[in-house]
Amino acid sequence: MTNFAGLELAQPLLRAITDEGYTTPSPIQGKSIPPLLEGRDLLGVAQTGTGKTAAFALPLLHHLAQNNKKAESRRPRALILAPTRELAGQIADSLKTYGRHLHLRSGVVFGGSPIRPQIKALAHGLHILVATPGRLLDLMNQGHVRLDAVEVFILDEADRMLDMGFIRDVKKITAALPQRRQTVLFSATMPKSVQGLAHDLMNDPVRVEVAPTATTAEKVEQRVLFVPKDKKRALLSELLNNQDIERVLIFTRTKHGADRVARHLHHSGVKSDAIHGNKAQNARQRALHSFRSGRIRALVATDIAARGIDVDGVTHVINFDLPNEPESYVHRIGRTARAGADGIAISFCDHDESAYLRDIEKTIRQSVPVVEDHPYHAAEIAAMIANDTGGAGRGPGKRNKRRGQNQRQNHGQSQRRRNFRRGGRNVGKAA
Ligand code: AMP
Numbered sequence: 001m002t003n004f005a006g007l008e009l010a011q012p013l014l015r016a017i018t019d020e021g022y023t024t025p026s027p028i029q030g031k032s033i034p035p036l037l038e039g040r041d042l043l044g045v046a047q048t049g050t051g052k053t054a055a056f057a058l059p060l061l062h063h064l065a066q067n068n069k070k071a072e073s074r075r076p077r078a079l080i081l082a083p084t085r086e087l088a089g090q091i092a093d094s095l096k097t098y099g100r101h102l103h104l105r106s107g108v109v110f111g112g113s114p115i116r117p118q119i120k121a122l123a124h125g126l127h128i129l130v131a132t133p134g135r136l137l138d139l140m141n142q143g144h145v146r147l148d149a150v151e152v153f154i155l156d157e158a159d160r161m162l163d164m165g166f167i168r169d170v171k172k173i174t175a176a177l178p179q180r181r182q183t184v185l186f187s188a189t190m191p192k193s194v195q196g197l198a199h200d201l202m203n204d205p206v207r208v209e210v211a212p213t214a215t216t217a218e219k220v221e222q223r224v225l226f227v228p229k230d231k232k233r234a235l236l237s238e239l240l241n242n243q244d245i246e247r248v249l250i251f252t253r254t255k256h257g258a259d260r261v262a263r264h265l266h267h268s269g270v271k272s273d274a275i276h277g278n279k280a281q282n283a284r285q286r287a288l289h290s291f292r293s294g295r296i297r298a299l300v301a302t303d304i305a306a307r308g309i310d311v312d313g314v315t316h317v318i319n320f321d322l323p324n325e326p327e328s329y330v331h332r333i334g335r336t337a338r339a340g341a342d343g344i345a346i347s348f349c350d351h352d353e354s355a356y357l358r359d360i361e362k363t364i365r366q367s368v369p370v371v372e373d374h375p376y377h378a379a380e381i382a383a384m385i386a387n388d389t390g391g392a393g394r395g396p397g398k399r400n401k402r403r404g405q406n407q408r409q410n411h412g413q414s415q416r417r418r419n420f421r422r423g424g425r426n427v428g429k430a431a
Contacts, residue, residue, distance in 0.1 A: 007033050010062050012101035017058075020097065026051030031208040033059055039182055041205040043198050047188040048157075049334045050210055053094045056080075056154050056184050061099045063152060063182075064127050071105045071125030075149040078128040081173065083161040084304065085110040085132055085281060086288070091156065092130045104128065111135040112281035119144045133161070133169035140176065147176040155201070158187040158194045164304070167197070174201055189327055220317075220333045221344045224357060224368045226381035229350040232320060233261065235376045237268045239318070239346065240298070246315045247291070250300045251332050253321040261320055262300045272298035276305045303328050306335070319347035322356040326363035346371075351378070354385050 004017050004025055025033065028046045036042055036059035046052040060078055069077075082088040092108035099106065106128035109118040115138070122129070122145050129136075129145065139145045153174070155161065161170060183202045187194045198205065227235050239245065252258045255276040262274035273287035273296050284305065291299040292311050299311075303323060314336045323329050329347075336343025347368065349357050361367050370382060 007058075008037060009033070009058055010065050010102075012065065013058055013061055013098060015101050016098045017054075019100070022054075026055075026210075028052050028208065028210045029055045029058070031210070032056065035206040035208075036060075036182075036184065037062060039063075041183045041202040042185070043202065043205040043207045044184070044186040045188070045190050045207075045209040046186060047331065047334055052156075052186050053091055054098060056156070056186065057091070057094050057098050060128065060152050060154065061095070061102060061104065064104050065102050068103070071127045072149060073125045074122050074143075074145050076122075076126050076129035076145070076147075077149055078152040078154070079136075079147060079150045079173075079177070080128065080130045080154040080156060081133060081136070081161070081170065082130065082156045083132065083164050083166060085112060086275075086284070086305065087157060088130050088132050089285070095128055095130070106130065109135050109139060110281075111138075115139070133166045133173060137169055137172060140173070147173070148178055150177050150181055152182045152184070153177055153201075154184040154186075155197075156186050158185050158197060159189045159191060162191075162193050162197070167193075170197070188331065218364075218366070219343070220336060222333065222347070222368045223344070223371045224347045224349050225371050225374055225376075226378045227348050227350060227374075227376045228378050229352070231376040231378075232348050232350065233264045235348065235374065236261070236265070236318065236320065237270075238375060240265070240268070240270050244315070246297065247294065247311070247313055248298045248316040248318055249306065249311070249314050249332075249335050250298055250318045250320050251306065251323070252300060252302060253323065255302055257321065258300045258302055258305075262298075265298055265300070270298055271296040272300060274300040276302040279305075303332070306332070311335070314343065317343070317345045319345070322347055322349055322353040322360070324356050324359075326356075326360045329360045330364065349381060351381055351384070354381055354388070357385065358388065 003023065004014055007025065028044060028050045032042055032044055032055040036056065044052060044055065046055070064077060080091055082091055088108050088110050092106060095106040104127045105125065107118070107121040107126040108130040109122075110132040111134050115135070118135070118139065122139065136145070140147070155170070183205070185198050185201065185205075225235065236250070240248070250261060252261055255278050258274040258276050262272050265272040273290060275284045275287045279287075287296070287299060288311070290296045317333050317336045319329070319332060323332065333343070333345035336345060347357070357368070372382070
């Protein structure tokens with residue numbers, strides 16, 4: 001697929017695509033748009049960053065525009081379900097962007113924000129409703145929305161939806177949909193549970209797949225720094241002295257951890273904020289907005305809060321804590337190097353996280369280069385991993401060689417600190 005013009009999308013959509021500066025459909029778009037325009041059900045395996053939103057949004061808008069009717073009160077013609085508020089908000093934004101030359105109304109409902117305006121928008125009439133499951137069920141139960149006019153149903157990030165325990169809600173919602181409809185399901189991974197759901201919901205779906213996890217990981221320059229747990233914050237401050245790190249997304253395992261790191265950065269003079277599930281919706285949105293607009297340099301996030309966050313120009317992802325699920329690692333680092341841009345992912349690994357690193361390397365089928373040249377390098381973690389033969393592409397031979405080099409250098413702490421200030425700047429630089 002070389003250009004969008006070959007895709008037979010309505011002119012107003014092609015104009016919006018040109019406005020956005022897109023020239024070529026991404027692989028998932030090239031594969032998904034034609035069958036979706038034919039009205040087929042579709043099962044898409046694609047991660048955030050692949051252009052999957054436009055892959056389902058463009059055919060949806062095309063379909064609604066071709067058969068345009070006045071939006072009916074409380075009876076949307078399309079429903080898009082997303083697991084998190086942020087993702088729902090982003091999908092709604094994308095619909096507005098791609099649909100800017102069309103006369104279709106879309107709206108978004110999610111928990112944690114006032115329900116009144118949502119009720120009002122539904123009563124006024126929406127062609128497309130984007131929703132998170134809990135709030136949608138509330139609105140359905142209170143009679144503010146009916147799903148019997150839905151022609152297209154899209155379930156985004158199905159795997160995360162199930163991980164977050166939404167399966168019963170999803171089942172209740174889909175039970176209220178008409179039998180005759182087009183169903184689209186996107187998921188970053190295809191575990192049995194998602195396959196089962198797809199089987200229940202879809203009719204002879206086309207299956208499209210892009211970017212197996214390894215491919216995403218290959219685009220990002222990755223490094224790991226071994227560091228004792230209690231030195232992670234100091235190491236982070238050191239790294240952020242490097243101004244090449246312009247816009248950085250920092251991941252922590254816990255909500256409290258995210259707050260602590262953001263506070264620490266704030267005290268060290270780095271403009272930052274945190275987003276996680278304990279924050280009020282408007283506080284999260286404010287933080288995201290500040291990050292997008294460049295008012296803050298660092299955004300600290302937990303995995304769930306960061307799901308689907310789409311911010312262009314993230315130069316670095318820092319894993320302050322390594323995730324215990326390799327999939328999360330791939331999702332995290334996929335936030336940088338979007339749309340072909342360069343991106344760097346730096347991971348901190350403490351004594352308790354070496355097993356996570358090993359699992360990650362197995363999943364991405366590559367070993368993450370180690371940077372030893374920093375002031376808090378914990379040689380014993382490196383040694384622990386070197387003695388472990390379980391890592392991918394990283395037999396003991398390779399590790400020992402690294403260790404050999406290190407022994408030859410044998411820097412003391414202060415020497416290392418100086419090196420870090422000079423050469424260590426390269427930690428945050430593209431190779
Ligand atoms: P998504 O995977 O839907 O989260 O999209 C990832 C990013 O790619 C978003 O910032 C989109 O604006 C951008 N994008 C989507 N499709 C294209 C395209 N065909 N060409 C260039 N950028 C795109």
